[in-house]
Amino acid sequence: MKNELQNVLSGKSEVRYGAIIQSIANYLKNGSVASTETKSAKYYKEQEATRLEDYILQANLWIGDIDFSQYVSEGAEQKVYLKDSEHVLKLNDSIYYESWLDYFYNLLLHNYFFPDTAYDLVGFTKDNDVLYAIVKQAYVSITDKTYLARVKSFLEENGFENTRNNDYFNPELQIILEDLHDENVLTRNDILYFIDTVFYLTDSFWQK
Known part of the structure; x- marks a missing residue:
């Protein structure tokens, strides 16, 4: 499964609603510089956001x-709005992540x-200069x-x-899953629905 997840994150395998997310992730990854080579993690994320906005403009993804x-x-981490009777819109500024790339990996996972x-x-939007x-x-x-026991x-x-x-770790896959309290995991007709998850990759995730 770990190899399958690596393929999903790198865009080699399909996942539901994954195409645009994979495209953006690959764009950011191909143009990234290790944060240790920049002034700070904050500076790195600001530079990354600038590149992301270039992509958004080129792909006509501003809403x-x-x-x-x-x-x-x-x-x-996010604001929630009702889209229609069957959907919600969630606006996320990736505050839980050191990089936008990590946020997009979270979506794919x-x-x-x-x-x-x-x-x-x-798509994307800006409010008070926040992406x-x-x-x-x-x-x-x-x-x-x-x-929560269930x-x-x-x-x-x-x-x-x-x-x-409410935090978890998968040692085989080397991924972390956090913040699974009872507002982020809902129950409908005795079935669990994970509506808000926070996934992180460990440094060992990409190792074969």
Whole structure:
């Protein structure tokens, strides 16, 4: 599976809604310089954002007609708006990630593991000079309470070990999955739906 995930992140294998995300990730990766060679991680991400905005302009991915009156909620990392009766839009500024590339890898990993709530990257916008990616996701109505013990059991059955609180690590795949509290994993008709995930790659992920 690790090799399959490497192929997904590098654009060699398909994943739901993955084409545009893979295209952007490869664009950023091909033009990246190791952050240790730059002044700081913040400086690196600023330079990366500039390159990303060049891509957005070339690919005509700027979106300026978001209906902000359909506001639903927000957290530290994103703002949520109702798109229609079946979808929400999520605006994410990648604050949880050291780079935009890491954020796009997170989207691809989520879409691989949880295709029923896959992120569809529809474009980008800026608000108060902050760059946001806009993803569309299926709206999940809640019918039952989510029990974190059940989430833990499900993840352990799939190779993820609980490291602390709501954070997990898969030693075979060398990926980290965090922030799986009961607002990010919902239950509908006794089925778990992972709607907000935070994936990270370890330094060993790309090793064969």
